[in-house]
Amino acid sequence: MRFALIYDLYLKKVERKNRSKAELNQIIEWLTGYDAVALQKQIDSDHSMEIFFTQAPALNENVTLIKGVICGYRVEEIEDPLLQKIRYLDKLVDELAKGKKMEKILRQ
Known part of the structure; x- marks a missing residue:
């Protein structure tokens, strides 16, 4: 999948929930x-x-703190x-x- 396509889907999702493009970009920049x-x-x-x-320049050093289930899988596993x-x-x-x-x- 193309990143730009996924990005557009992410943006639509967060904007539907009254969050901003700037916030989306901030978390992507933080992660990558x-x-x-x-x-x-x-x-x-x-x-x-x-x-x-x-x-990506470098994954954030705190990436291991991201835990939980997404799409039925525990991200840490x-x-x-x-x-x-x-x-x-x-x-x-x-x-x-x-x-x-x-x-x-x-x-x-």
């Missing part, structure tokens, strides 16, 4: 290490989710590294859409 300019380049590109995560990163992002977006405070989403 992209800055705003680099993230926008990824959104504008035709890259797959795999390339998006491969090119997913063995495939790429799938786990995707599910980490899914989990953060779900938390944003459910109205959690940014401090909790960003594990601060």
Whole structure:
């Protein structure tokens, strides 16, 4: 799947729940290490989710604090590294859409 397509789905999801694009971008940047300019380049590109995560500067050191179930799987138990990163992002977006405070989403 293309990252830009997934990003659009994430954006629609969070906006339906009265959250903002800026908040979505903040959690993606927190997770991946992209800055705003680099993230926008990824959104504008035709890259797959795999390339998006491969090119990410660095996963946040607190990524292991992301726990819970997403799509029926515990994110901390997913063995495939790429799938786990995707599910980490899914989990953060779900938390944003459910109205959690940014401090909790960003594990601060």
